Amino acid sequence: MIKIGEYQSLKVSREMPQGLYLEDGEANEVLLPQKYITPEMEIDAEVRVFVYCDTEDRLVATTEEPVFTVGEFALLVVNDTNHVGAFCAWGVNKDLFIPYSNQVASMQEGRHYVVYMYLDDKSERLVGTTRINKILEHHADEDLKMGDEVALMVYNESELGYNVIINQKYAGLVYKSELPRPLQYGQQLKGYVKPIRPDGKIDISLTPIGHQSIAPNADKLWKRLEAAGGFLPFHDKSDADAIRMTFGISKKLFKKAVGTLYKKKLIRIESDGIYQIKAEEK
Numbered sequence: 001m002i003k004i005g006e007y008q009s010l011k012v013s014r015e016m017p018q019g020l021y022l023e024d025g026e027a028n029e030v031l032l033p034q035k036y037i038t039p040e041m042e043i044d045a046e047v048r049v050f051v052y053c054d055t056e057d058r059l060v061a062t063t064e065e066p067v068f069t070v071g072e073f074a075l076l077v078v079n080d081t082n083h084v085g086a087f088c089a090w091g092v093n094k095d096l097f098i099p100y101s102n103q104v105a106s107m108q109e110g111r112h113y114v115v116y117m118y119l120d121d122k123s124e125r126l127v128g129t130t131r132i133n134k135i136l137e138h139h140a141d142e143d144l145k146m147g148d149e150v151a152l153m154v155y156n157e158s159e160l161g162y163n164v165i166i167n168q169k170y171a172g173l174v175y176k177s178e179l180p181r182p183l184q185y186g187q188q189l190k191g192y193v194k195p196i197r198p199d200g201k202i203d204i205s206l207t208p209i210g211h212q213s214i215a216p217n218a219d220k221l222w223k224r225l226e227a228a229g230g231f232l233p234f235h236d237k238s239d240a241d242a243i244r245m246t247f248g249i250s251k252k253l254f255k256k257a258v259g260t261l262y263k264k265k266l267i268r269i270e271s272d273g274i275y276q277i278k279a280e281e282k
């Protein structure tokens with residue numbers, strides 16, 4: 001079966017002036033236009049292609065690489081709008097259509113939006129939507145557990161923090177109070193799953209959870225101490241926001257990092273801050 005909106009390997013079945021016809025195991029065919037053909041694409045050769053509908057709604061194959069495939073989210077720019085919807089560039093010859101009914105707010109030409117792409121059952125065309133919350137799963141499944149490293153994409157900002165897409169599947173939240181600086185709409189980054197809430201909703205940290213984070217943060221703090229000449233005006237009584245702005249971690253993680261260095265007898269803690277213990281002092 002030829003799958004619309006996905007990569008697949010198909011066999012070259014015949015050559016025509018307009019290009020090569022590729023077929024699946026059930027003898028279904030799709031055209032690979034002449035401009036995508038390379039010398040090694042001989043009869044019976046396997047070719048990896050992406051399949052979609054062209055501007056005349058005909059099934060077509062391409063060796064171009066779109067920014068996402070069906071069932072995924074991506075940050076797209078709007079190329080054009082009209083009375084029926086918006087059209088976004090996504091890496092292939094035909095723009096992706098986002099009808100007005102699929103838009104949270106009216107999309108504007110030249111602006112970027114986080115878009116989900118799906119295959120419309122009735123028209124069998126690839127369509128986009130910005131109604132992200134309707135697509136995402138809002139409760140953790142068994143494939144997510146505390147401490148897991150996950151891929152994130154920012155898709156909204158709220159009073160509490162930033163709503164993120166987790167692993168192209170779940171909705172999660174990164175709290176503003178835990179961030180050293182604001183996140184950007186559409187930004188992609190990695191994060192870590194916090195303990196799953198009783199209601200199943202998912203909170204995300206941008207630093208590793210629990211013991212995983214102690215060693216990296218202690219190393220970071222040690223390097224900052226060295227760069228500062230062996231003294232930093234911070235300790236366990238320092239303001240949490242100041243710590244977050246300076247080191248990019250929470251006060252709790254900062255205290256753990258300080259504790260690690262202290263136990264290793266690498267620092268001493270004074271009322272004005274922390275001091276690096278020089279080799280001659282040991």
